[in-house]
Amino acid sequence: MDRLIYTAMTGAKHILEQQATTSNNLANTSTTGFRAQLDSFRAVPVISDGLPTRAFVVDATVGTDFSTGALQMTGRSLDVAVQGKGWLVVQQPDGTEAYTRSGSLKLTENGVLQTQNGLNVLGDTGPITIPPDINLTIGTDGTISSAPNTGQLNSVNVIGRLKLVNPDENNLVRGDDGLFKTKDGVPAENDPNVSVVDGTLENSNVNIVDAMVSMINLGRAFEMQMKLLQNAESNATKADQLLALS
Known part of the structure; x- marks a missing residue:
């Protein structure tokens, strides 16, 4: 019984x-x-x-x-979606790396590139700072370029590059905040095969x-x-x- x-x-x-x-x-x-x-x-x-x-x-x-979700065009320069496998890298308050597919980004008053939740988006050399009064574009390889709104409009400068990674999915664990981390705590390396689409967001799967x-x-x-x-x-x-x- x-x-x-x-x-x-x-x-x-x-x-x-x-x-x-x-x-x-x-x-x-x-x-x-x-x-x-x-x-x-x-x-x-x-x-x-x-x-x-x-x-x-x-x-x-x-x-x-x-599995990947459907892509939706927004036309917003600070919206970016990862194509296929891969992740954007953000910096948590304790300084460690975490991974997300949410590419709806924003700029702080100091020009620091962040997620909508206020986490710094990491580039190849750390957090990315965007100068004021520029036209921003993000290339398929994550390269962030700028052109001034005034003066020589054909003058394009490379500001930085998004850190794009593709760690083994079996080594990823979801945190309570919805972000993913590696189980062993070792930061993932840059993956040149990961590409992004500017002006687009990925929907939930x-x-x-x-x-x-x-x-x-x-x-x-x-x-x-x-x-x-x-x-x-x-x-x-x-x-x-x-x-x-x-």
Whole structure:
């Protein structure tokens, strides 16, 4: 009897956790460069002094869906999307590197290139500073060039180059802030094969239809686990009645 209770109880608990993951994916369908989270269930035996006759369910996070999202043209010079595999590199408050696909950038009052969340975007030599009053363009290799708004308009200067990396996806882990880091903590090296598109943003790769179907299936699975617990309670009540009669 308690085997059934173990399975149904832990199954219901982790179904709720998986629903939270699916809800988070749905909430980020409009988040630029968002990568959907993936989960799966697995059975784990209960280790005790007795025989391992009981098992419970664990929601094991498989990882992340790294497939690319659709590109959307914006025409904004500070919008950039990574084509295919690859990442933009940002600097976290503690000075370490993190990786993102969200290329909606901005300039601070001091001309420092940042993400919309206020993290410095890194170039080959560190944070990138943009001079004032210039026309900004970003090449496919991440090179940031400028032309003055006045004077010699054909005078183009190279300001810097975005640091573009493509670390092994198996070595990436998602943080609570949605940014990715390497599991071993070693910064990724520049990858010349990574390219970007200026004036474009990458949409989330969450499939809304699949996520909604998953929510429905998880709701039905939760109801099934609740019925199993009710059946276990009913069986226990009938067993007590039989023992009382004997």
